[in-house]
Amino acid sequence: MSLHWRPCFFFLVFLKLSISISKSVIPQFPCQSPHHNSYPFCNKSLSVPARAHSLISLLTLQEKILQLSDNASGIPRLGIPPYEWWSESLHGIATNGPGVSFGSGPVFSATGFPQVIVSAAAFNRTLWFLIGSAVAIEARAMYNVGQAGLTFWAPNINIFRDPRWGRGQETPGEDPMVASAYAIEYVKGFQGGNWKVGGGGRGNDRYGFGEKRVLREVDDGLMLSACCKHFTAYDLEKWGNFSRYSFNAVVTEQDLEDTYQPPFRSCIQQGKASCLMCSYNQVNGVPACAREDILTKARTEWGFEGYIVSDCDAVATIFEYQNYTKSPEDAVAIAFKAGMYIVPYSIELVYNLYQ
Ligand SMILES: *[C@@H]1O[C@H](CO)[C@@H](O)[C@H](O)[C@H]1NC(C)=O
Numbered sequence: 001m002s003l004h005w006r007p008c009f010f011f012l013v014f015l016k017l018s019i020s021i022s023k024s025v026i027p028q029f030p031c032q033s034p035h036h037n038s039y040p041f042c043n044k045s046l047s048v049p050a051r052a053h054s055l056i057s058l059l060t061l062q063e064k065i066l067q068l069s070d071n072a073s074g075i076p077r078l079g080i081p082p083y084e085w086w087s088e089s090l091h092g093i094a095t096n097g098p099g100v101s102f103g104s105g106p107v108f109s110a111t112g113f114p115q116v117i118v119s120a121a122a123f124n125r126t127l128w129f130l131i132g133s134a135v136a137i138e139a140r141a142m143y144n145v146g147q148a149g150l151t152f153w154a155p156n157i158n159i160f161r162d163p164r165w166g167r168g169q170e171t172p173g174e175d176p177m178v179a180s181a182y183a184i185e186y187v188k189g190f191q192g193g194n195w196k197v198g199g200g201g202r203g204n205d206r207y208g209f210g211e212k213r214v215l216r217e218v219d220d221g222l223m224l225s226a227c228c229k230h231f232t233a234y235d236l237e238k239w240g241n242f243s244r245y246s247f248n249a250v251v252t253e254q255d256l257e258d259t260y261q262p263p264f265r266s267c268i269q270q271g272k273a274s275c276l277m278c279s280y281n282q283v284n285g286v287p288a289c290a291r292e293d294i295l296t297k298a299r300t301e302w303g304f305e306g307y308i309v310s311d312c313d314a315v316a317t318i319f320e321y322q323n324y325t326k327s328p329e330d331a332v333a334i335a336f337k338a339g340m341y342i343v344p345y346s347i348e349l350v351y352n353l354y355q
């Protein structure tokens with residue numbers, strides 16, 4: 001009996017071992033030596049715009065198109081690994097984005113902070129900053145071992161005025177001033193801003209996390225990227241016959257300026273967020289991701305320099321649910337022309353546009 005049992009046991013151990021090996025992710029980074037570290041975009045003494053320009057100049061049209069979805073393809077000939085833009089971290093690193101994978105490497109869990117509406121009720125800016133920082137430290141560690149991305153789609157700073165929305169707990173609440181302050185602190189803490197203030201030395205810096213927070217290679221580098229979402233007047237999920245996919249938010253110019261936009265303006269101007277996410281809904285009859293005027297204003301008046309991503313299939317819904325364009329390809333085109341960069345979910349549409 002033991003003769004049969006032993007091989008079986010070893011087989012099981014082997015199976016378990018090989019499953020856990022095949023499951024664990026191997027972190028992949030660009031610019032690896034010996035073959036892929038000599039491109040100008042790998043040269044850390046060049047400016048970020050120069051490096052970006054170098055990278056783009058090396059890509060073919062086909063390769064550029066493959067970068068337009070949330071799951072961007074790798075470019076093996078340049079040593080660039082695939083990248084998943086979509087990671088989530090509203091109140092801790094979350095599993096509802098494909099960029100995060102717990103248990104596929106050494107990290108099995110992360111800290112879950114209270115729902116944002118509860119933290120917001122503390123009315124304590126230091127606390128919000130520290131939560132953003134703490135989440136970011138864990139997130140960056142997970143990126144370093146290949147279990148998360150660098151681009152996180154938080155905070156949610158839509159104004160929560162109507163309990164029928166159903167997602168109020170994700171937000172700092174109903175008050176534009178509190179939501180603005182929350183946006184600034186979360187984004188600064190999360191993106192690693194201000195960590196050099198106070199000398200950056202241990203015991204010398206404001207919050208005592210020490211020097212390790214700073215990405216030293218690049219002076220203006222971000223530790224991670226935060227995203228102000230959902231831009232804008234996105235305050236209804238599903239109620240009665242209304243759904244977020246086709247809801248037309250009718251907002252007066254004054255209400256837009258006084259209520260819905262201030263958190264976004266602060267998130268960008270003072271928080272220096274590197275991402276904006278346009279929402280599913282329409283704003284006064286035009287899909288938010290096609291509101292060129294509003295997206296442009298963020299850049300020209302608020303100084304936004306980051307990337308604009310659509311909410312998951314917000315571009316597809318421009319055609320499918322809103323019938324705003326004659327074809328799905330027109331929906332993609334109108335959003336790109338308005339200033340959006342990345343279309344999660346809808347890579348097929350982008351391909352069709354190319355063909
Ligand atoms: C990186 O860029 C700097 C500044 O232009 C240049 O002096 C240096 O030679 C470059 N390094 C490599 C490895 O190309």
Ligand SMILES: *[C@@H]1O[C@H](CO)[C@@H](O)[C@H](O)[C@H]1NC(C)=O
Pocket residue numbers: 069071072073074082345347
């Ligand atoms: C991205 O995801 C879509 C939808 O799941 C899939 O069709 C596509 O092949 C993926 N692309 C890459 C590069 O992984």
Ligand SMILES: *[C@@H]1O[C@H](CO)[C@@H](O)[C@H](O)[C@H]1NC(C)=O
Pocket residue numbers: 124125126127130
């Ligand atoms: C605000 O939060 C910080 C960090 O948790 C804490 O040290 C401070 O005491 C809080 N301030 C108030 C007034 O509770």
Ligand SMILES: *[C@@H]1O[C@H](CO)[C@@H](O)[C@H](O)[C@H]1NC(C)=O
Pocket residue numbers: 239240241
């Ligand atoms: C939803 O639509 C149905 C059918 O048109 C209508 O009878 C109903 O009153 C609507 N409900 C709401 C809440 O608007």
Ligand SMILES: *[C@@H]1O[C@H](CO)[C@@H](O)[C@H](O)[C@H]1NC(C)=O
Pocket residue numbers: 246320321322323
């Ligand atoms: C969009 O058009 C389809 C048919 O092509 C129709 O079923 C649907 O009700 C329309 N949706 C809207 C929001 O008009």
